[in-house]
Structure formats: C-alpha cells, structure tokens
Amino acid sequence: METELILTLQRGLIWDERVVGDLFLGGVGVGAFLFAFLLWRFAEERYQPLAKVAAVIAPVSVSAGLGLLFWKLGNKLNVHQMMLNVSPTSVMWWGALIQGAFVTLSALFAFRLLFPHVRLPKVLSASVTGVLGVPFAVAVGIYHGLLLAVLTSHPLWASGPMIVTSVLLFTVTGVAASLLLYVVLRSFVRFDTGPSDTFAQGLKPVAWVLIAGAALLLITLFAWWVDLRFGSIPARLALQAMLAEYGIMLAVFGIGFGLVLPIVLGVLMLPRFGDGRTPSAALVGLACLLLLIGGFTIRYAAVIGGQLPTPLSVMATLS
Amino acid sequence: MAKKRYAMVIDLHRCVGCAACDIACKAENNVPVEFHWSNHIVETRGTFPNTTFRYIPTLCNHCENAPCVTNCPTTAMYKAENGMTLHDANKCIGCRLCQLACPYGVIFFNKETPHANYRDSQAAIPGATFSGREVAERAGAPLPYYNPARAATYPGVRPRGVVEKCTFCDHKVAVGEEPACVTACPADARLFGDLNDPESKPAQALARHRPRVLQRDKGTQPHVFYIREYGKA
Ligand code: SF4
Ligand code: SF4
Numbered sequence: 404m405e406t407e408l409i410l411t412l413q414r415g416l417i418w419d420e421r422v423v424g425d426l427f428l429g430g431v432g433v434g435a436f437l438f439a440f441l442l443w444r445f446a447e448e449r450y451q452p453l454a455k456v457a458a459v460i461a462p463v464s465v466s467a468g469l470g471l472l473f474w475k476l477g478n479k480l481n482v483h484q485m486m487l488n489v490s491p492t493s494v495m496w497w498g499a500l501i502q503g504a505f506v507t508l509s510a511l512f513a514f515r516l517l518f519p520h521v522r523l524p525k526v527l528s529a530s531v532t533g534v535l536g537v538p539f540a541v542a543v544g545i546y547h548g549l550l551l552a553v554l555t556s557h558p559l560w561a562s563g564p565m566i567v568t569s570v571l572l573f574t575v576t577g578v579a580a581s582l583l584l585y586v587v588l589r590s591f592v593r594f595d596t597g598p599s600d601t602f603a604q605g606l607k608p609v610a611w612v613l614i615a616g617a618a619l620l621l622i623t624l625f626a627w628w629v630d631l632r633f634g635s636i637p638a639r640l641a642l643q644a645m646l647a648e649y650g651i652m653l654a655v656f657g658i659g660f661g662l663v664l665p666i667v668l669g670v671l672m673l674p675r676f677g678d679g680r681t682p683s684a685a686l687v688g689l690a691c692l693l694l695l696i697g698g699f700t701i702r703y704a705a706v707i708g709g710q711l712p713t714p715l716s717v718m719a720t721l722s
Numbered sequence: 723m724a725k726k727r728y729a730m731v732i733d734l735h736r737c738v739g740c741a742a743c744d745i746a747c748k749a750e751n752n753v754p755v756e757f758h759w760s761n762h763i764v765e766t767r768g769t770f771p772n773t774t775f776r777y778i779p780t781l782c783n784h785c786e787n788a789p790c791v792t793n794c795p796t797t798a799m800y801k802a803e804n805g806m807t808l809h810d811a812n813k814c815i816g817c818r819l820c821q822l823a824c825p826y827g828v829i830f831f832n833k834e835t836p837h838a839n840y841r842d843s844q845a846a847i848p849g850a851t852f853s854g855r856e857v858a859e860r861a862g863a864p865l866p867y868y869n870p871a872r873a874a875t876y877p878g879v880r881p882r883g884v885v886e887k888c889t890f891c892d893h894k895v896a897v898g899e900e901p902a903c904v905t906a907c908p909a910d911a912r913l914f915g916d917l918n919d920p921e922s923k924p925a926q927a928l929a930r931h932r933p934r935v936l937q938r939d940k941g942t943q944p945h946v947f948y949i950r951e952y953g954k955a
Contacts, residue, residue, distance in 0.1 A: 406766070407765070407766045410827070413756075413830050476815050477832070477885075479815070481813065481816075484814075485795050488813060494793065495817065718763065718826070718936070719763045721778065721936060
C-alpha cells in the first residue's frame with residue numbers, strides 16, 4: 404500500500420473568480436491608461452478619439468476590479484481599517500494606496516481629455532495628471548504580480564516570471580481593450596477628426612506592440628513552466644496539479660486562441676497597415692478580443708490553479 | 723527582565739494520537755465543528771503486517787517570521803510582545819490573504835455565521851431528539867459548550883466574515899495557566915513555556931532532543947517544535 408496521509412483542512416477556494424476579475428480589470432485599466440497617455444502625448448490629432456476611449460477605460464476598469472475585490476471581502480464594513488492601520492510589510496496595503504491614487508489621477512486625466520475647455524486649476528491639467536499617473540500605473544501593474552509572487556506558500560505564484568507576466572498582461576490587454584472598444588464604438592459613433600479610413604494606417608506601431616507583447620508572454624509562460632518543472636518538489640507538484648486541472652483550458656484559450664492566433668492574425672495584417680490600405684476593423688477587433696480572452700484565461704489559470712491544495716506529503720515534512 | 727518568547731514542544735514519542743488536544747481546544751475556544759485550531763496529520767505507510775503509523779498534532783506555529791502577519795493589510799494579524807501570533811477580529815476585513823500566506827493551513831474563515839448546527843430547528847431524529855436550536859436555547863448560550871472565559875481576549879464566537887486560528891490560549895496564559903491542549907494531553911506530550919527561560923519545560927526539552935519543525939524550508943521559523951518520533955523509542 405502506498406503512503407496515505409490525512410489532514411482536514413478548510414475546503415474551497417480562498418480567492419475566487421472575483422479576484423481573477425480584479426487582477427484582469429486592473430491590468431486592462433493600467434495598460435489602457437499608458438496607451439491613452441502615449442497617444443495623447445505623441446500621436447496625431449486623428450488618434451485623439453482613441454486616446455479618449457483608452458483614458459476612460461482606465462479608471463472605470465480599475466474601479467470595477469476594486470469593486471469585485473471589495474465584494475469578495477468577508478467583512479466589508481471594516482475596510483476603513485486599511486487606512487487606519489499602517490502595514491508597510493503588506494503588498495495589499497500598498498496596493499490599496501497606489502490604486503486609490505491611480506484611480507483618482509486617471510479619472511482626472513480622462514476628464515481633462517474629454518472636457519479640455521472646463522476651467523480647472525493648472526495642477527489638474529492633463530499634463531500633470533498624466534505624467535503623475537504613469538508611475539502609479541506601472542506600480543499598479545507590478546503590484547498585481549507582486550501580490551501573488553510574495554505568497555511563497557504557493558509555488559505557482561512565487562516566481563519571477565509571475566511578475567513579468569503581470570506586466571506584459573497589462574500592456575497587451577490594456578491596448579487590446581482600448582482598440583476593441585474603439586472599433587465597436589466607431590461602428591456606432593462618427594469621430595470627426597479626419598478621414599476614418601486612414602485611421603488604421605498609422606496604427607502599425609501599436610500592432611507591433613501587441614504582437615511583441617503576445618510573443619513575450621508566450622516566452623514568459625515558457626520560462627514560468629521551466630522554473631516550476633525543474634524547481635523544488637512542491638513547485639513540480641503544484642505545476643502538475645494545475646496542468647491536470649486547467650492545462651487544456653490554458654493551452655486552448657490562453658495560448659492557442661489567446662496568444663498564437665492573435666499573433667498570426669497580427670502578422671497577416673501587418674502589411675495592410677500603410678500604403679493607403681487598412682486592415683478590416685472586424686479583424687482588428689477579433690484579434691483584440693482573442694487577446695483579452697487569452698489574458699483572462701492566463702490570469703484565471705494562475706490564480707485559481709495556483710490555489711490547488713499543497714500535497715500533504717509536503718505539509719507533513721518534519722525536519 | 724527579558725521578553726517572553728512562548729513556544730510549544732510536542733514530544734511525538736509520548737503522543738498516543740488520542741486527539742484529546744483537539745477536543746479540549748474546541749471546548750475551550752468555542753471552535754466550530756468544521757474548524758480545527760488544534761489538528762493532526764495521520765500517516766499510514768506500508769502493507770500489512772509491515773505497516774507504520776504516524777500522528778503529528780498540528781496547530782498555529784506562532785512563527786517568528788509569520789507570513790500571515792507580514793501580508794495582513796490591516797495589522798489584524800499581529801505578533802504580540804511575547805512571541806504569540808494573535809488576531810484582532812475587530813480589524814479583520816476578511817480578505818483571507820493570511821490564509822493564502824500561511825503554509826500550514828491553520829487559519830479558518832467564517833464564510834457564514836459559525837455554529838450553524840446550533841441554529842438549526844431540524845431534530846436529528848424527528849420526535850426523538852432535540853434540534854440544535856433547542857439545545858442551544860436550553861443551554862442559554864450560542865452553543866451548549868460555550869466558554870465565556872474565551873471572550874477575555876478574543877470574541878467568544880468569532881463573527882461571520884473574519885478568520886480565526888489558535889491563540890496559544892492567550893487568555894489562559896495571561897492568568898498563569900497553560901493552553902487547553904497542554905492541560906488535556908493525557909500523555910504529557912505537549913510542553914508549553916517561555917523559550918527565553920532556560921528552566922522552562924520547552925527550553926529543557928529542546929536542550930535534550932533535536933528539535934524539528936514543519937516545512938522548515940518555508941523560512942517561517944515556527945515556535946512549535948517536534949521532538950522524537952511517534953512509535954519509536
Ligand atoms: S502557522 Fe500560519 S497562522 Fe500561525 S503564525 Fe505561522 S504563518 Fe501565521
Ligand atoms: S483576513 Fe483578516 S487577518 Fe487575514 S489578512 Fe485579511 S485582514 Fe488580515
């Protein structure tokens with residue numbers, strides 16, 4: 404007979420889909436903000452409607468994510484305790500501060516982009532809120548990776564590639580969400596900032612960012628797998644358990660449909676950006692939608708799969 | 723006087739695996755049936771007649787380097803001066819980060835109002851037994867075995883939405899007594915005291931026997947030590 408171990412633990416997921424949603428939407432918001440800022444600062448006038456769409460996504464998406472997290476709290480009425488008590492060793496405590504600042508700055512930035520003629524103090528200008536928002540956006544993106552990476556009792560999370568994945572995910576999903584929403588809106592609303600058929604021509608650098616981001620994500624996921632596959636015994640067991648439960652989902656929706664297919668679509672579309680030609684809006688939208696599905700699946704597999712119970716052989720190790 | 727550093731030593735050779743500690747803990751701390759502040763790992767190996775059995779009592783390790791404390795965003799989970807890892811239910815937001823951070827699975831979350839079985843009006847055998855609710859009502863307490871002494875330092879019954887865990891019976895230690903699991907152990911397998919006092923029972927035991935801890939590689943520096951081996955001289 405093999406060794407049999409028994410230990411009665413509390414059953415069920417500790418962090419459920421709401422936390423996945425928080426991390427996903429937080430990533431989308433941060434990426435969208437950075438995209439909006441870059442477009443507003445450096446792109447031509449015809450891209451300003453896209454900048455506005457991305458700028459609005461940022462605070463809305465991060466706030467929605469925070470709403471999901473708030474919904475998840477067991478004792479919501481105590482949430483003010485995070486402000487009353489200083490807990491500098493807690494990543495989540497820092498996260499609350501940083502996200503609070505980010506939502507405020509990104510909301511102000513979006514307001515300035517949408518209503519540039521409203522008179523407000525100079526300190527609330529788009530330049531000031533935008534420049535201040537950038538480091539907070541990056542910090543929120545890193546925070547989302549770090550929140551899981553510091554939990555060393557979960558080998559799937561406590562790895563360098565986890566933080567890199569988080570940063571790449573916010574870049575890719577933020578830009579994809581902005582483009583997708585813009586493509587959808589454009590079919591209902593006329594943006595009068597120049598001929599719309601020439602609009603997509605200038606988006607070649609953005610297409611490159613998405614293709615490169617998705618390719619880097621593939622490499623990072625591979626590095627994550629190598630890190631765990633050849634890591635400690637608990638790491639190997641955690642990887643095994645996650646792949647057994649969520650491997651197919653991760654391979655099909657996270658990697659196949661979510662990263663490889665958009666890369667292929669992007670590469671096929673690349674020659675159509677420029678020379679007076681534009682790729683089909685539907686195809687751009689589809690590639691973005693797939694990237695979002697991929698991003699969500701990766702988050703889901705990491706957060707939910709990372710919580711599969713630690714093998715009892717590990718928990719019973721006395722030394 | 724040096725600060726106290728409370729710890730527990732569990733002598734696996736003395737332990738008989740009776741789980742009296744688990745029951746005593748439940749009664750002392752009003753722990754819900756489905757929670758296990760005091761718990762145990764049971765290991766069976768081999769094929770009859772060549773089998774071995776191992777029993778490892780577990781509880782919060784009151785780690786020196788406690789990840790549940792460092793990760794708590796509200797300081798609800800905190801290290802007391804005396805080395806105990808304690809929990810302030812009034813500050814807890816129920817984010818469950820401590821549960822994720824603890825490698826030992828010793829923190830429990832009150833998803834629902836605890837002790838549901840004592841609010842249930844359904845009799846176990848209709849017409850023959852009381853329902854849980856009737857038992858609690860007749861006992862005049864939230865649950866028949868309610869111990870009001872627990873409420874001296876921690877809510878007597880922890881509310882819905884917050885976590886809870888072993889406190890080394892800080893309410894008993896505060897009045898010079900030992901934790902309930904230590905008192906209840908019929909084999910004197912549990913030794914509790916101040917590690918900074920070389921005369922204390924745990925300090926003496928650790929000086930005589932090689933101490934071991936659970937999942938040492940996690941770097942948590944547990945304050946629950948195991949000496950000797952279950953079933954071996
Ligand atoms: S055993 Fe778990 S709950 Fe107890 S102090 Fe260590 S990390 Fe915290
Ligand atoms: S559940 Fe409570 S004790 Fe645990 S980390 Fe959250 S606030 Fe702290």
